[in-house]
Amino acid sequence: MAASAAGNPAAAAEQKAASAATMPLKLQAVIMSGAKPIQRNVSFQLERFDKGRREMVANLTGGVADVKLQPGKYRLTTAYGATVIEEDIEIRSAKDLPHEVNLNxxxxxxxxxxxxxxxxxxxxxxxxxxxxxxxxxxxxxxxxxxxxxxxxxxxxxxxxxxxxxxxxxxxxxxxxxxxxxxxxxxxxxx
Structure with missing residues (x-):
């Protein structure tokens, strides 16, 4: 029988710690280094790497995007027009945020x-x-x-x-x- 968070203080503490571990990540793309962030028609796709598996965690469109992530390794695919940039990023702490993609x-x-x-x-x-x-x-x-x-x-x-x-x-x-x-x-x- 599975223990519920309400009846098990340890499980409740684990759930609270897991949700507290998420960090807000602001994603933005620039046409070139030093330019202002692009405000529309940019898509961001995030996949989490976990023990050799990839899991889609976000698919966002528009301009600047906000998403909450747990620490870990991610593959970020940014697309604008016919420009597609793929990069691996690692979120360890708040100092890794925000993340800017230079489309060049x-x-x-x-x-x-x-x-x-x-x-x-x-x-x-x-x-x-x-x-x-x-x-x-x-x-x-x-x-x-x-x-x-x-x-x-x-x-x-x-x-x-x-x-x-x-x-x-x-x-x-x-x-x-x-x-x-x-x-x-x-x-x-x-």
Whole structure:
């Protein structure tokens, strides 16, 4: 027969100590070091590592997030746009809080014009942003895709290759994404 906390002072003390051991963790993401925290469209996922097992403990969206955690080791996955950062964190005491995730990312806008000096195309285009470096199979990974006349996305800082497919006509362009910056790339139809 299991002892209830109400009838067993030792069990009640254990439950109280366990709940007191939780600490409030404030999670926030910044586009680059020194920037203000992003206030919306960020998702945080926390998994606890416990004796070789992983257990989902929080899945939060919005901007700055608050969660109460017990001390231990966690895998934190932070996503904003097409930028995803995974990191292992350990919560031991209040000095480990809050936790800031540096996305080291930037925002890009993509649009196309039919010729130099022309107006932006208003019909949908199949956009693909590909990794600049090839993977182990000798191919580029698709990092982001959209079907729209114009699109924008947040990407980790670095170099990428853009493919714009407009009714079977492919236009390619190499782009750079800088941390904390916003670039709008205008491709000229090939």
């Amino acid at each position: 990312a930037g925002e890009i806008g993509l649009r196309m014009i039919p010729r130099n000096g022309g107006q932006a195309v208003t019909t949908p285009i199949d956009w693909k942003v590909l990794s600049y470096r090839k993977n182990g199979k000798g191919e580029r990974d698709v990092v982001f895709s959209a079907n729209a006349a114009e699109t924008e996305v947040v990407l980790p800082a670095g170099w990428y290759l853009v493919h714009a497919n407009e009714n079977g006509k492919l236009t390619k362009h190499t782009i750079e994404v800088g941390a904390g910056t916003r670039y709008v790339y205008t491709l000229v139809r090939k």
